[in-house]
Amino acid sequence: MNRHRHALAAFTVACALTVLASPALTLQATAAPLPSPPPLPEKSLEEVRLEIDGLYREAATATDAYNLAEERAKRQSGEIVRLARMIENGRKRIEGLKAQAGAAARAQYRNGGLPEGAQLVLTNDPQLFLDNAGRLQEGQKATKDLISDLTRTQDELTTYAKEAGDNWTKLEAGRVKQAQAKKEINDKIEAAKKLESKLAADELARLRALELREQNRAQTAWLGSGILAGLSDRTSPEAKRAVEFATAQIGKPYVWGAEGPNSYDCSGLTQSAWIAAGRTIPRTSQEQWRLLPHIDIKDMRPGDLIIYFHDASHVGMYVGDGRIVHAPRPGRDVTITGAGTMDILGVVRPG
Template identity: 75%
Template sequence: MNRRRWTTATLTVVCALTVLASPALTLQASAAPLPPAPRPGSTQAAPRLPEKTLEEVRAEIDGLYRQAAAATDAYNLAEEQADEQSAEIVKLAQMIVAGREKIERLKAQAGAAARAQYRNGGLPDGAQFVLTDDPQLFLDHAGRLQQGAKATKDLLGEMAQTQVELTTYANDASTNWTKLEANRLKQAKAKKDIDAKIEAAKKLESELAAEERARLRRLEEQAQYRAQTAWLNSGVLKGLDGKATEQGKKAVRFATAQIGKPYVWGAEGPGSYDCSGLTQSAWIAAGRPIPRTSQEQWRLLPHVDIKDMRPGDLIVYFKDASHIGMYVGDGAIVHAPRPGRDVTIAGAGSMEILGVVRPG
């Protein structure tokens, strides 16, 4: 089965599963509050459920995972910047070592020149010929004296310049070290935020009975189906015939080959991915390095109109650019959704679209 038919079939199955959900159950799940905890002294066994509708619980869980995604972007960006600063510190350290070695060589040269002057009574070698009564000898060596003076001046100037560079390298290294420590603190805070949001979302789900969790999943699928249907019915894809470039095809092949692998925040493969880790890895595999986070991909990559979209382009979601997926054609994306889910195919319009960017 070719990629277009396979993608269409996948979306059809998702939609069919949604339609098969019982209308009665859907209405009840959306509007009716969950049963309260049993009264004190009651022998009735029941899970501790929040007095909220399933739709409210779904929205709360979705919000927590969205916040975790934003914190994941902050973590990934801080990690990328810390890696860059670490590499810069190493480079500066090497430059400082090389600069110090150069200073020592220049000092040795200056010392040799000073010792030569001392041996000649404080005069450089060329000056001995200036004192001669032989005009020809004077003319022959006058130029040499000028060259020697210039060499000494250049030597002292090079020493001074090298010393200035050493001071600059040291200051830059200190600045980068400060930034490195700041980014490590950002990483630690972001990790704490991510863990807290994911834990809170999991706790909400765990407090639901198995039947309620199944209904919750159906509500999620129905919300995505409604959004995708409205997006397609808007005619947004009418006339869309953008063909993928060779690089785009490679990126799509890589991304779709990861379907079924779990979402793990901060992961860049090969066994698991977060949303921007998947898109970055796919485009690296296609020979085009792109930024690490969804927010940086949105900020730095060229923007294109949806009507000009083609497979391989990246669709960025939500106002804070906290999620991203790769367009694969036929109104679908491949993406790593969130913790607890696997890399999958989904409707490109099933979430709030911020815009589209094109890596290459």
């Protein structure tokens, strides 16, 4: 009987061990299923609009950095070419001076190797002495002038070579900055396009309506401040020509880095317009803000440039009646809009 109870107990333990060792039950006992994560909240269309706007703003800032590096590269390349010409002219000048020195040495050799001073002392002819004395003084002055000219030219060559080397170093550094800015611009634009591509056609239409509503709200608030009171539409002939040029570009696409004639970025448009009016101004909106005379907004007149945002990353040309012509951003064309639709930093006057 005892033997039977022991066998039954042993069988029961074995069954229990088998069940516990079962993979399905082991997994069930040790890894209970995790609850599904809650779905991420979808962004509102207004949030998408602000994000897209921010990306294009960042692209505009990078575009200014690219344009500035491009402008400096052009100047440095031109300076390197100018210095190379001066170096070449200096080398030719040195060759000519060396030829003069060689001619003087050959003349001395033909005189028996005696310098003119020694020949002067050995002469017995008083008249010849007086004649040679004058020529000796002239010759000594010419020799000093020759040596001085040769030394000065060699010093200039050394300076030109150093300046050319410095400009080449700056040019290479500028190219690195250009490449970095170009990558940042493309990355920001692609990110903005990716956000827009996720929207359905009706959402894109609503997004555009939201943009227009926000612009109208900002423009209405700006006009409501009485900003146009006392403003005159009278302007200079040069500014009138600049406005005529800028408004003639309406409908042409925005392309970052473009200066026309088929496309523009914001500062490429304003610079081209003022060049057409006979006045050269800086290439970028940030440089236009930094270098052109600042005008109080109450004195603004057509042709003046309105600089936008705290980093001066956008610019438009005031055309009167509270409006600007500008190249807005990638995917948009040159257009006229309210001057108060964006955050105004200040106003500058090219001329």
